Amino acid sequence: MHGDPISDYLTRVRNAVKANHRVVEIPASNIKKEITKVLFDKGYIANFKFEDNDIQGTIKIALKYHPVTKIPAIRAINRVSKPGSRRYADMKTMPRVLNGLGIAIISTSRGVMTDKEARRLNIGGEVLCSVY
Template sequence: MVTDTIADYLTRVRNASRAGHRVVEIPASNVKKEITKILFDQGYILSYKFEDNTVQGTIKIALKYNKLTKEPVIRKLQRISKPGLRKYVNSQELPRVLNGLGVAIVSTSHGVMTGKQAKEENVGGEVLCYVY
C-alpha cells in the first residue's frame, strides 16, 4: 500500500524516463492530473491521456527525450513536502528552482500551479515538488 501517492507518481515517471520507456501508466487522482497538465504545459512531457476504464482511472504519459543525445528532458524530479514534514510557503517565499530554469509545483487554495503562477496571483501553499 502506498502512503504518499505523489511520491509514487514522481518515482514512476523518474524510473520510466531513466529506463528509456516511451509511455508510463500511473493510477489517477485529481492532484496527479493537475501535475501532469503542468508538466505538459512546461514542455517536460510529450503528451498525456486520462483513461477512466477502471474504478480509479489511469494516466498515460508519453515521455519526452532529446532527439540527438536520447537523454530524458526531465533531469530531476524532487519531492519537497512529504507526509512526515509538510513544507508550506507564503507568496513572498516561493522558491526559484535553478534560478528560474526549473519549475516548483505548488498546491494552493486556487488549485495546483507553478511557483511563478502562484507568485503572480499572490498566493502561497504547499510546495509539492521541483522539476528540472
C-alpha cells in the same frame, strides 16, 4: 497501498525516465491529473491521456526526449513536501528551482500551479515537488 500517492507518481516517472521508457502508466487521482497537466504545459512531457478503464482509472504519460541526443526533458523530479513534513511557502518564501530554470509545483487555493504563476497571483501554498 502506498503511503504517499504523489511520491509514488514521481518515483514512477523518475524510474521510467532513467530506463528510457517512452510511456509510463500511473494510477489516477485528481491531484496527479493536475500535476500531469502542469508538466505538459511547461514542456516536461510530450503528451498524456486519462483513461477511465476501471474504478480508479490510469494516466498514460508519454515522456519527452531530445530528438538527436536522446536526453530526457526531466533531469530531476523530487518531492519537497512529504506527509511527515509539510512544506508551505508564501509569495516571499516561494522556492526558485535552479534560479528560475526549473519549476516548483505548488498546490494553492486556486489549484495546482507553478511557483512563477503563484508569485504572479501573489498567493502561497504547499510546495509539492520540484522539476528541472
